[in-house]
Amino acid sequence: MKRIIFAAAVLLMACSCSQKLYNVTKSYDDKHFAKLQQVLDNPTTPKDVSYSFTEASDIGLVGKMFYNTPNPYHRIDTVKYKGMNKGENFQARSSAGLAVIFSTNSSSISVKTEWGQKYVANNTMPLAYSGYDLYIKNKKGEWQWAASGGVKPGKEEDNVVLIKDMAPGEKQCILYMPNYSEVRSCKIGVTVGSYIKKLDGQFRNKIVFHGSSYTQGISISRSGMSYPMQFMRHTGMQVLAFGMSGNCKMQSYFADVLVDVDADAYVFDAFSNPDYLMIKDRLQPFIDRMIAAHPGKPLIFQQTIYREARNFSLTYDAREQAKMDMASTVFSQLLKDPKYADVYFIQTNACAKGSHEYSVDGVHPDDHGYYLWSKSIEKPILSILAKYGIQ
Numbered sequence: 001m002k003r004i005i006f007a008a009a010v011l012l013m014a015c016s017c018s019q020k021l022y023n024v025t026k027s028y029d030d031k032h033f034a035k036l037q038q039v040l041d042n043p044t045t046p047k048d049v050s051y052s053f054t055e056a057s058d059i060g061l062v063g064k065m066f067y068n069t070p071n072p073y074h075r076i077d078t079v080k081y082k083g084m085n086k087g088e089n090f091q092a093r094s095s096a097g098l099a100v101i102f103s104t105n106s107s108s109i110s111v112k113t114e115w116g117q118k119y120v121a122n123n124t125m126p127l128a129y130s131g132y133d134l135y136i137k138n139k140k141g142e143w144q145w146a147a148s149g150g151v152k153p154g155k156e157e158d159n160v161v162l163i164k165d166m167a168p169g170e171k172q173c174i175l176y177m178p179n180y181s182e183v184r185s186c187k188i189g190v191t192v193g194s195y196i197k198k199l200d201g202q203f204r205n206k207i208v209f210h211g212s213s214y215t216q217g218i219s220i221s222r223s224g225m226s227y228p229m230q231f232m233r234h235t236g237m238q239v240l241a242f243g244m245s246g247n248c249k250m251q252s253y254f255a256d257v258l259v260d261v262d263a264d265a266y267v268f269d270a271f272s273n274p275d276y277l278m279i280k281d282r283l284q285p286f287i288d289r290m291i292a293a294h295p296g297k298p299l300i301f302q303q304t305i306y307r308e309a310r311n312f313s314l315t316y317d318a319r320e321q322a323k324m325d326m327a328s329t330v331f332s333q334l335l336k337d338p339k340y341a342d343v344y345f346i347q348t349n350a351c352a353k354g355s356h357e358y359s360v361d362g363v364h365p366d367d368h369g370y371y372l373w374s375k376s377i378e379k380p381i382l383s384i385l386a387k388y389g390i391q
Helices: 002-022 030-041 086-093 227-235 252-259 276-293 314-334 367-387
Strands: 051-055 099-104 109-115 131-137 143-150 159-163 171-176 183-191 196-198 204-211 237-243 265-268 299-302 343-346
Touching (some): 099 183, 109 171, 227 367, 237 252, 265 367, 276 314
Parallel strands (some): 204 237, 299 343
Antiparallel strands (some): 051 183, 099 196, 109 159, 131 171
16 A cells, blocks of 8 residues: 555656646737737848948957967967978967957947868867857856857858847957968958947956867867867956867977967966877976976966777777876976976866766867866866966
């Protein structure tokens, strides 16, 4: 009898929960739909809209390590900094991590691009490597996704309307540049008669993020979703992104670049590309050079993430574990020396505990995996920065 009563109680609870989960309804009257129809009948952006255009670099870019590059959308002057191979040279000329921050009262925002070398990949969305990602500050003062868009093949010169029919009033915007292709010109369009102007004071300090394809944002769906860009939005710290997909191996010519970057702190994803022997040979000399160039500045090294391609491949697993263990071994010795008092080694995580569902290709996380990575380093990095008065 007790079992029957218990079963009945469970059934009653299940039915009650099912109603809450599946039968959540609300009735709306004609006035409600008339109000919605009024919005549909009165778009704030007319069909025959015309746009006026402003060069994004004339408004001002954030995320640049150097503002004197001949092409403002290049991250590095590849004539000045020698030693890069063809692929690295292309990456240095991409606009990954760059953004323009502006305010406008326009009801619509568009973008026209003159392209240089374009990138194509099968593990990254075209919206990320040759598209734009728009965030607008909401009523809570938070950066909220608003739109993304890119050109269609064969129509590279088109005016791409990112969003239209926005409410009247000023909007505060971040427009992220493509994370891999080369941009020669980027013109932001607003409706004729509207204004667009530089928006200062949205991000503070300058934090360099140098690293691999993870730091550049391979496998993200849109350009604002790399973990450094998410970290920037979440914390308000300005990120100077120097991701070099597949090529971040503590090379001397990348050290040449970093030596010249004046920033408040330096964060490295340095163990994702080199093998364990390269880490053993290069890590300490690389750190020594950074200390000499930036004495008293925090140098924060991230352990590389767990790659899902390790799950069933013994050799892949051994190769990745050797990299992680060598980095840990080197730091276990270095951090005992007072010379390295401003050097830090932090852990990362791009997957929820017990889950293996956030990888795109076995190497790179998806958007949520990069979100988890960003959140996993947020508290450690902010705590370190606070020790140096970087708030």
